Amino acid sequence: MIERLAIPLCAALLLSACDDISMTQQKRYGTFTRAALFGNGTEAQPLPEGVVAQGDLERQSRTLQRPQINAELLGRGRERYDIYCSPCHGLSGNGDGVVVQRGFPAPPLYHTSRLRAAPxxxxxxVITNGHGVMFSYAARVDPSDRWAIVAYIRALQESQGANVADTPELRTRLP
Structure with a gap:
């Protein structure tokens, strides 16, 4: 008889120990609420010194590595430029993109002497941190693609000041 009651009794004891409310609605701090647990009285604690977000060191090292400029890089730069930059800057870098045509403030032209001289x-x-009304693209564009866009912007700048007489290959193809 005791054996027959042991299993239901154990099950009843175990289930009675579970409190659904406390398991699904645990105490927690809301954003920027007071917290007596910490010395400064707030739940928003600064990160400990030396903490680095996972993957940041590798990503930062890629921001410092300028790639070798070649046709593949310029092709990738043009593709990324057309996606992310041309809506405001226009396909030729004249600041006449679709967004500007609909009333958004025009960005500076890439072909000014100031931006031609810029490193x-x-x-x-600017792509990483934004500037003026342009927001940061750091989370949207990978560092290697940012460098590809920079190479393509330089190619756009060169193309606007190019002279057909300076390029023998073009002279042979043009009538």
Whole structure:
């Protein structure tokens, strides 16, 4: 008789120990709420010194590595430029993209003397951190693609000031 009651009794004891409410609705701190647990009285604690987000060191090292410029890189840069940059900057870098045609403020032209003289790092920095009304593309564009876009912007700048007489290959193809 005791054996027959042992299993249901154990099951009843185990199930009575479970409290569904406390398991599904645990105490937690809301964002920026007061927390007596911490010395400064807030739940938002600064990160410990030396903490690095997972993958940040590798990603940061890729931001410092300028790739070798070749046709493949320029092709990738054009593809990424057309996707991310041309809506505002236009396909030729004249600041006449579709978004600008609909009333958004025009970005600076890539063909001004100031931006022609700017170092490549300037364009990489602007893509990464944004500037003026342009938001950051750091989360949207991989560092290697940012460098590809910078190379393509340089190619756009060169193309606007190119002279057909300076390029023998073009002279033979043009009538």
């Amino acid at each position: 490549a790092q300037h364009f990489f920095h």
